[in-house]
Amino acid sequence: xxxxxxxxPEAVIERGRRYRDRLDEYGENQQKETVTELxxxxxxxxxxxxxxxxxxxxxxxxxxxIEDRLDVSPTTLSKRLSELxxxxxxxxxxxxxxxxxxxxxxxxxxxxxxxxFIHLYEWASVYDLYGEIGVPNENx
Amino acid sequence: xxxxxxxxPEAVIERGRRYRDRLDEYGENQQKETVTELxxxxxxxxxxxxxxxxxxxxxxxxxxxIEDRLDVSPTTLSKRLSELxxxxxxxxxxxxxxxxxxxxxxxxxxxxxxxxFIHLYEWASVYDLYGEIGVPNENx
DNA sequence: CAGTATCCACCGCGATACTG
DNA sequence: CAGTATCGCGGTGGATACTG
Numbered sequence: 001x002x003x004x005x006x007x008x009p010e011a012v013i014e015r016g017r018r019y020r021d022r023l024d025e026y027g028e029n030q031q032k033e034t035v036t037e038l039x040x041x042x043x044x045x046x047x048x049x050x051x052x053x054x055x056x057x058x059x060x061x062x063x064x065x066i067e068d069r070l071d072v073s074p075t076t077l078s079k080r081l082s083e084l085x086x087x088x089x090x091x092x093x094x095x096x097x098x099x100x101x102x103x104x105x106x107x108x109x110x111x112x113x114x115x116x117f118i119h120l121y122e123w124a125s126v127y128d129l130y131g132e133i134g135v136p137n138e139n140x
Numbered sequence: 141x142x143x144x145x146x147x148x149p150e151a152v153i154e155r156g157r158r159y160r161d162r163l164d165e166y167g168e169n170q171q172k173e174t175v176t177e178l179x180x181x182x183x184x185x186x187x188x189x190x191x192x193x194x195x196x197x198x199x200x201x202x203x204x205x206i207e208d209r210l211d212v213s214p215t216t217l218s219k220r221l222s223e224l225x226x227x228x229x230x231x232x233x234x235x236x237x238x239x240x241x242x243x244x245x246x247x248x249x250x251x252x253x254x255x256x257f258i259h260l261y262e263w264a265s266v267y268d269l270y271g272e273i274g275v276p277n278e279n280x
Numbered sequence: 281c282a283g284t285a286t287c288c289a290c291c292g293c294g295a296t297a298c299t300g
Numbered sequence: 301c302a303g304t305a306t307c308g309c310g311g312t313g314g315a316t317a318c319t320g
Contacts, residue, residue: 038264042183044293063303064302075296075305078304079293115263120175127228203281212313212314216313
């Protein structure tokens, strides 16, 4: 990657300092729950890898496509796809065929989320967090 | 808030479509875990509310400050603060006094994360997700 | 004040087996 | 093929009580 694609850390921090004011404008209390919930969903097993798979792929993916690539149990994959669909991040289309065929695709909302991930990657690179430590386990 | 502060949804989507290429540049496989872990931590109880409290506040906060404002059990707050500190998002400074005093402050890394939240709020507003539904519970 | 220790209920997740 | 049903384990978090 070309280094000057990264944001200037100082600028990032400065921009961060205006976070408080922006939040007021957006109505913090109402949406705070919302964002927490989003992180909860996206923090669940395979949510991000699934979304990432769609971002790497042109066109729809089927249940078995994902199952093959991610080494995830059908139980968990089923739940995750349902949640992501219900949350408006994926669409689900099933065809009345034998054998049955179901196709999933990311919504515009999911694609619109991509800049967030880009920022996250930039941030992770700039501050070099989690390189070694991972997330501390709650029961340590 | 002034409406033209929002990104043009089309531009956001278009930018999102280049996500795949950016990921390649950043070395996707290595950092994918990292970002998943970050979401896991931030999805835990009171992680975002705690961070938000710091972003709303000038200067440090003490354990009881947070306890008073968030209605969180000391057990959970203790764990969350430890994790956020270990993850490099908060600093912890304890003074040898009686009664003991401990102050927490967000790091530059935490402040640098703010643009991500801003993006998230913009995104949530544009796509109006989770307005009614919340995160589907896994056991429904 | 700033936590920790203990106990416990619930939830998330995988393995396995089964179905339309 | 695209799931669901069931089971079991471990992780997560609250209540309560206690400590340096």
